[in-house]
Amino acid sequence: MKYSQATDYALHAMLYLVTAAPDKPVGVQLLAEKLGVSQTYLSKMMTKLVKAGLIQSATGANGGYRLRRKQEDISFLDIIHAIEGTASLFECSMDHGSECLIQQVVMESERQMEQYLGNKKIADVAKLMQAK
Amino acid sequence: MKYSQATDYALHAMLYLVTAAPDKPVGVQLLAEKLGVSQTYLSKMMTKLVKAGLIQSATGANGGYRLRRKQEDISFLDIIHAIEGTASLFECSMDHGSECLIQQVVMESERQMEQYLGNKKIADVAKLMQAK
DNA sequence: CCTGTTATAGACTTTAGGAATCCATAATAA
């Protein structure tokens, strides 16, 4: 079980949008260069972030991506869900009704993780970076 | 990102060992029948549990698997780690030194989840089942 | 010391999803 690399890229892309260019839109070209990924591949993830309502895009000259919400209102969980989807990490495949105690335990542990990720905002990390 | 189905099987197999046969060893044949999996496939997971020190195996007639520790000392995390391995869920692929703030956040969230899973013992669930 | 029973190991196949590329198309600012 691992987070996809796409999530890694998306998190770093969001952090870049916040720290390096809070005002002007950033194109996928520059972004891809900074992260060391191909443009076409990265654009897939950016599109997901757009559809999730985290950023907004503009085509045409001087277009690119910009935050849609305030950076204090974008959590790690938001980004991760946008890329990985919101399905549960664990689904029991047995047929013992819908009441699997094992599943309940694992899902509760997942909730613990998500609670932390939901409280951690992209702004928190941005501040730490600028403090250096 | 998902838990493998093997983890699902292993968790259920362990729960069966505890609830249905705390005394006598259980063979993979019976176990596989109860879970609805093939013997050879399930045996792979049982072997991992053996190597992790959670259960012990005995060959020959009347052999099978038995707990090695007390059921109060076997956590969900023990079982999951035995099957999935202990590698981190997230590894930053960028080259910005070993100090990736994003990675630190995600790893801390993982710790939250693991703490819950480490405190949840197989005995806890076994008790709930018997209460019904 | 056999014989049946059981676990372990390795090789192998199939399938699904991640990772990435390429190209065509839509939108829009200058």
Add this chain to the structure above:
DNA sequence: TTATTATGGATTCCTAAAGTCTATAACAGG
């Protein structure tokens, strides 16, 4: 109208999960 930028679909490559098959090792019981 043109250059610029995002979006979308099709396609390829590769790895890991999921599962099967078969051979081998270990051992209890007669």
